[in-house]
Amino acid sequence: MAVTRPVLCPICGERVLKTGYCSGCSMNIDVARKAHNTSNYHYNIGYDKAVARDLSGAIESLKLSLRYNKKNVMTRNLLGLIYYEMGEAVEAISHFVMSVNYEPSNNLASRYLKELKKDPSRLDFVDQMTKKYNIALGYAESGDYDLAIIQLKNVLGENPHFVKGYLLLALIYIHSENYEKAGTTLRRVLKIDKANPQAIRYLREMGHTDENIMLMSKESIEDDGLLDDVYMEELTITAGGGLENEENDKSNIFKEFKKNKLDSTVKLGEYGEVSLARYSGAYVLLGLVIGILLLFFVIVPAQKKKIRSDNEELLKSYSEELATKNTTIAELNEQIAALNIKVEELEDKATMRNNSAPDYSNVKTGMSEDDIRDMIGNE
Amino acid sequence: MINFEEELKRFKPIPDVSQAEEAIYSNDLKDISDIVMQMTSDLRNAEMSSINRIQSRVRR
Numbered sequence: 104m105a106v107t108r109p110v111l112c113p114i115c116g117e118r119v120l121k122t123g124y125c126s127g128c129s130m131n132i133d134v135a136r137k138a139h140n141t142s143n144y145h146y147n148i149g150y151d152k153a154v155a156r157d158l159s160g161a162i163e164s165l166k167l168s169l170r171y172n173k174k175n176v177m178t179r180n181l182l183g184l185i186y187y188e189m190g191e192a193v194e195a196i197s198h199f200v201m202s203v204n205y206e207p208s209n210n211l212a213s214r215y216l217k218e219l220k221k222d223p224s225r226l227d228f229v230d231q232m233t234k235k236y237n238i239a240l241g242y243a244e245s246g247d248y249d250l251a252i253i254q255l256k257n258v259l260g261e262n263p264h265f266v267k268g269y270l271l272l273a274l275i276y277i278h279s280e281n282y283e284k285a286g287t288t289l290r291r292v293l294k295i296d297k298a299n300p301q302a303i304r305y306l307r308e309m310g311h312t313d314e315n316i317m318l319m320s321k322e323s324i325e326d327d328g329l330l331d332d333v334y335m336e337e338l339t340i341t342a343g344g345g346l347e348n349e350e351n352d353k354s355n356i357f358k359e360f361k362k363n364k365l366d367s368t369v370k371l372g373e374y375g376e377v378s379l380a381r382y383s384g385a386y387v388l389l390g391l392v393i394g395i396l397l398l399f400f401v402i403v404p405a406q407k408k409k410i411r412s413d414n415e416e417l418l419k420s421y422s423e424e425l426a427t428k429n430t431t432i433a434e435l436n437e438q439i440a441a442l443n444i445k446v447e448e449l450e451d452k453a454t455m456r457n458n459s460a461p462d463y464s465n466v467k468t469g470m471s472e473d474d475i476r477d478m479i480g481n482e
Numbered sequence: 483m484i485n486f487e488e489e490l491k492r493f494k495p496i497p498d499v500s501q502a503e504e505a506i507y508s509n510d511l512k513d514i515s516d517i518v519m520q521m522t523s524d525l526r527n528a529e530m531s532s533i534n535r536i537q538s539r540v541r542r
Contacts, residue, residue: 114515128515128519129519129522130515130518130519130522131518134514134515134518135515138513138514138515142513169511169513170511170513170514171513171514172513172514172515173510173511173512173513173516174513191496193496193497193498193499193501193502193505194496194497194505196499196502197502197505197506197509198509200502200506201506201509201510226499229499230498230499230500233496233497233498233499234498236495236496237495237496237498240493240495243490243493244490267493267496270493271493274484274486274489274490274493277484277486278486305484308483308484
């Protein structure tokens with residue numbers, strides 16, 4: 104007889120009644136299933152977008168997926184990963200925590216959280232980055248654009264995937280009519296998030312065509328120099344937040360900073376060129392010493408260990424062979440002894456038979472000695 | 483043309499690690515099943531209250 108398994112509610116896990124409603128949460132099972140399927144559908148769209156590096160689009164789809172099923176662990180995990188990739192670690196952690204809360208066992212998010220917990224310095228770093236970004240935002244809101252730029256460049260230098268930081272930096276550059284820098288900054292955004300709507304809108308406002316924007320996202324960002332000159336270019340901007348008010352030289356804190364920076368720069372020419380060829384002999388000697396030390400402390404012990412293990416293996420195999428042969432010899436000895444006993448028995452039997460047998464020495468001719476004598480006389 | 487002030491308003495401070503707990507609670511959104519369950523319980527409550535009203539009228 105076939106056993107029918109009870110249908111369980113996908114939301115609360117209670118049994119579903121024959122009416123089609125859950126006994127626990129009173130939810131219609133068809134509605135619940137439909138919601139779960141739709142959630143998975145949007146998760147798949149989000150996943151495809153994430154693979155294609157359309158991170159903003161992926162976030163939209165994944166958020167929609169959560170609207171249909173907030174307990175969709177896969178959606179939570181992917182959303183957390185995307186936020187982490189975009190430099191928003193706290194948002195990522197919150198999604199990982201929720202994911203683990205909904206499914207504590209066999210969940211990828213628990214591994215991510217464990218890795219984050221293992222490295223407290225990483226969390227501290229993330230915290231610092233977040234605080235610096237918030238400070239930069241505060242500077243921008245209060246009109247201290249130069250300080251905001253410095254702070255943002257500092258943040259982006261340490262966290263080069265921080266999309267929100269790039270967008271704020273680009274906005275400040277646009278405001279200061281530094282369109283070239285704004286374009287470079289937005290190109291970096293498009294490298295991380297190919298279809299970031301905010302970046303695309305800024306670029307369109309700057310007069311870029313859609314084709315241009317598409318090409319920009321494919322260009323290399325390796326040597327765009329955006330974060331190289333962290334402080335130098337801001338030196339033309341005044342501390343008061345004015346963009347090109349260079350007349351206020353005395354109140355310009357950046358001029359002082361530049362001066363200090365130049366003073367503290369060590370110039371190689373002043374101390375003469377350092378010839379590396381002079382030390383080539385020492386380098387060779389050092390190399391030799393390192394090589395010998397490596398030989399004695401790494402290679403030789405390893406070889407010794409290998410030889411020892413080989414010998415042990417050989418000894419073991421010989422011992423086994425010897426034991427096998429000893430067993431064989433013992434068996435053969437036993438067989439010999441048994442055969443000897445048999446031979447003795449047979450010899451005894453043969454002797455006994457010889458003693459009891461009649462004398463057939465004259466059977467050859469069938470005649471007695473008198474007959475033979477008579478026959479010889481007749482002849 | 484980009485209105486800098488308006489655009490700047492769209493940038494919100496990011497919660498730091500100390501505010502993570504708050505972020506977790508704010509992320510606990512309502513999904514469609516929560517809404518349906520809420521509607522069901524509202525309907526039930528309305529039904530119960532109407533039944534109670536009728537019963538009280540009958541008693542009178």
